Every structure is written in structure tokens, then in C-alpha cells.
Amino acid sequence: QVQLVESGGGLVQAGGSLRLSCAASGSTFSITAIGWYRQAPGKQRELVATIASGRGGRTNYADSVKGRFTISRDNAKNTVYLQMDSLKPEDTAVYYCNAVVQPTPWNPPNNYWGQGTQVTVSS
Helix, strand or coil, X not given: CEEEEEECCEEEECCCCEEEXXXXXXXXXXXXXXXXXXXXXXXXXXXXXXXXXXXXCCEEECCCCCCCEEEEEEHHHCEEEEEECXXXXXXXXXXXXXXXXXXXXXXXXXXXXXCCEEEEEEC
């Protein structure tokens, strides 16, 4: 079984910063991609940022967060981070960690989600 545990959400004023963390544990033979999605009230869940495995770790960002958010990963700790700067009220949402994980060498990769962490940006 694979668990993704997020932390770091909270309340911040517009222009402020937060850092989210997501730690993967359990059967994590290989994590091929990991990233963050968010869902605001009444809206669909949307991609925020992803980072691929391997040296360099190619990143992908939603246009709305480019230049403000930075995704990074620590492969030794199976942890991904999302540094969020210059936060705006429209960034308010529940942020979910997502990972494609191959639990063991004998199982195919599966998609996993964390429980979510609330980020609220006040104006």
C-alpha cells in the first residue's frame, strides 16, 4: 500500500508564501512522477505542477502559477515540495498530492492521491 501525506497548508495574506510537502511511504519501489493538483469550491480539480523522476526532473506548471510556484523533490526522502510565493486569493483551494507509483517490481504503476491540505489566501 502507498500513502501520500501532505502538510504545510494554512492561512496567509495575499503576497505571502507557503511551502507544501508531500511524503510518500509504504510500498514505493518506483515513483515515476509526482505533483500537485488543487480544487477550489465549485470548480474542477486542476493541475498545479508536476515533476518527473530521474536526473534533472522535468517540471510542468499551470500557466496561472508559472513564475510564482516552484516544485522540487527529494528522491532519497520520497518527498515533493511546492514552494508558493506571491500568493493570490484565487490560489485558495484544497491542494492534493498525486503520484504515479510502482509498489513493487512485480506490480504495474498506479495513481495515488493524498488527503489534501487547505490553502487559504486572504485579500
